[in-house]
Amino acid sequence: xxxxxxxxxxxxxxxxxxxxxxxxxxxxxxxxxxxxxxxxxxxxxxxxxxxxxxxxxxxxxxxxxxxxxxxxxxxxxxxxxxxxxxxxxxxxxxxxxxxxxxxxxxxxxxxxxxxxxxxxxxxxxxxxxxxxxxxxxxxxxxxxxxxxxxxxxxxxxxxxxxxxxxxxxxxxxxxxxxxxxxxxxxxxxxxxxxxxxxxxxxxxxxxxxxxxxxxxxxxxxxxxxxxxxxxxxxxxxxxxxxxxxxxxxxxxxxxxxxxxxxxxxxxxxxxxxxxxxxxxxxxxxxxxxxxxxxxxxxxxxxx
Numbered sequence: 001x002x003x004x005x006x007x008x009x010x011x012x013x014x015x016x017x018x019x020x021x022x023x024x025x026x027x028x029x030x031x032x033x034x035x036x037x038x039x040x041x042x043x044x045x046x047x048x049x050x051x052x053x054x055x056x057x058x059x060x061x062x063x064x065x066x067x068x069x070x071x072x073x074x075x076x077x078x079x080x081x082x083x084x085x086x087x088x089x090x091x092x093x094x095x096x097x098x099x100x101x102x103x104x105x106x107x108x109x110x111x112x113x114x115x116x117x118x119x120x121x122x123x124x125x126x127x128x129x130x131x132x133x134x135x136x137x138x139x140x141x142x143x144x145x146x147x148x149x150x151x152x153x154x155x156x157x158x159x160x161x162x163x164x165x166x167x168x169x170x171x172x173x174x175x176x177x178x179x180x181x182x183x184x185x186x187x188x189x190x191x192x193x194x195x196x197x198x199x200x201x202x203x204x205x206x207x208x209x210x211x212x213x214x215x216x217x218x219x220x221x222x223x224x225x226x227x228x229x230x231x232x233x234x235x236x237x238x239x240x241x242x243x244x245x246x247x248x249x250x251x252x253x254x255x256x257x258x259x260x261x262x263x264x265x266x267x268x269x270x271x272x273x274x275x276x277x278x279x280x281x282x283x284x285x286x287x288x289x290x291x292x293x294x295x296x297x298x299x300x301x302x303x
Contacts, residue, residue: 026076027083028264030190031057031125034111035233035256037093038201038222038243039131041105047245050182050201050224051093051256052128053217054111054238060190060264077118079269081303086117087278088297090127092233092256093241106253107131108241114259128200128240128256182240185219190262191292192285196220197237201254204230204245216242222254233257236294263291263300270302 033055039048059076077083093109111127182200199217202224214224220237224230225244232255233239241254263272267287274280274291277298283290291300 024266025078025080025269026059026265027079027085028060028076028190029058029116030060030063030188030260030262031114031116031123032197032236032238032259032261033114033125033127034090034092034259035201035220035238035240036111036128036130037096037108037232037256038224038230038241038253039105039108039204040096040098040253041204041225041244041251047204048105048108048224048230048243048253049131050203050216050222050230050243051108051111051131051233051240051254053183053185053198053200053219053221053233053240054090054092054114054128054256054259055125056186056198056238057123057125058186058188058190060188063186063188063190079265079302081270083118083270083302085263085300086115086298087261087293087300088113088115089261089278089293089295090114090125090238090259091295092235092238092258093128093130095232095241095255096253098244098251108243108253109256111238111256111259114261116261125238125259128238131201131243131253182217182221184217185221185237185239187219188262190264191290192288197239197260199233199237199239201230201233201240201242201256204243214242216240220257222257224254225251230254236260258295261293263289263293265289272300272302275299275301 036051038050090112099106108130114125116123185198196219199219199221201222202214202216220234220239222231222233222242224242230242234257237257239257244251275298279295280293
């Protein structure tokens with residue numbers, strides 16, 4: 001065979017390979033619900049549990065397993081002109097005020113669900129549970145990705161369960177130690193930068209478990225108080241709020257962090273537009289389009 005014939009044959013082979021090579025048209029996403037708020041305590045009250053983190057669902061490949069935690073994975077859809085996706089970003093449970101001396105304590109508030117709806121399919125991340133009863137200083141459950149929210153029982157704050165001795169459950173299936181230590185969240189690269197989200201709130205710890213065990217979980221969890229007011233979960237992480245303890249003065253429980261929805265797809269498939277009612281940004285990075293929705297409810301359309 002001549003060199004010219006060999007060249008033509010090689011070009012034909014390469015052209016066939018390029019045409020048959022897979023093309024990534026998928027719409028990858030990360031969905032996090034609002035975190036639950038931690039409990040408040042009066043001067044004569046008890047230590048209070050931290051709030052659970054909002055549920056964490058991801059289709060982004062690197063999120064499926066990281067640092068001992070597992071995200072609940074749901075399959076992505078394809079991006080094409082004419083695609084419309086409805087999004088609701090859940091808010092965190094509000095800060096809980098000191099109930100006043102003689103009332104002892106006040107429970108936190110559950111976070112709000114976040115959803116993505118594509119056609120007839122709705123994906124729901126459930127809000128993190130509020131702080132539980134102060135008599136046992138049990139922390140609240142992390143929001144569950146695909147099933148119900150946190151339930152009673154369990155000695156480690158994992159996804160959908162109650163934390164033991166004050167630590168709020170993480171939004172992902174990450175365990176923690178006892179005595180006020182919350183579940184840790186999960187790192188994600190979906191925005192192009194590694195960011196931790198979905199950490200449980202630290203429990204109120206007045207004398208329990210050491211000085212550092214009331215700190216919030218990695219991923220936006222609020223700090224529990226050793227004597228006073230707890231801190232809130234970080235915005236757009238779904239972090240649980242910290243629990244208060246025996247407050248002289250302000251013994252407010254920390255509010256839950258708001259949720260977030262992030263989309264990521266190959267640049268050039270179609271152009272997204274964020275509709276009314278949603279707060280967010282569209283950026284292009286390294287051949288990818290990244291859409292971050294930080295608040296609200298509404299539609300995203302591609303043209």
